[in-house]
Amino acid sequence: EIVLTQSPGTLSLSPGERAILSCRASQSVSSSFLAWYQQKPGQAPRLLIYGASIRATGIATRFSGSGSGTDFTLTISRLEPEDSAVYYCQQYQSSPLTFGGGTKVEIK
């Protein structure tokens, strides 16, 4: 099973600042089978990024994904108040599909 470790646990930043979220895999995730989701309180997760760096339909350009192998990053270039949420990474290279523990982004 591929274990995904996300850091930091919580990120507290001001509007306009850049957020950098990390997702580290216990083994290499080839062909960039890595996705990112956003979950706001009381809502279902929403797909942001797949293939490590491809924005899903309708996702704002301030969200970007990068990385390969065991280290992946979600960057929010200029935080807006509505970006307050928990962000999860997910690998889909192998079964069982696994999610990271999440990073909570708080807007000051």
Add this chain to the structure above:
Amino acid sequence: EVQLVQSGAEMRKSGESLKISCEGSGYSFTNYWIGWVRQMPGKGLEWMGTIYPGDSDTRYSPSFQGQVTISADKSINTAYLQWSSLKASDTAMYFCARRAETTEYFQQWGLGTLVTVSS
């Protein structure tokens, strides 16, 4: 518009059975895998399993194999998640989600069904 409509919140007692549903619309239901994801209170996301409604091919996470049953009725575009004997630890939000056509990230999610099990 793709929609996944989940059944409403449920309250049960330990030992009881339960079946919750997820109805898909706005796309060809038989051609996309549907997954189930658990979220325990205040916790993260856990993949439980996935079904292909076209032929009911089903894959389970080892953590959930034997604990739940995933099924689908393609005649009414509905997938199901069921328990034969609930435990208090099954208390959680359960999401269904439509997989991408050829790979295993989840493009579209239902709003979730809250299951509360009292002991």
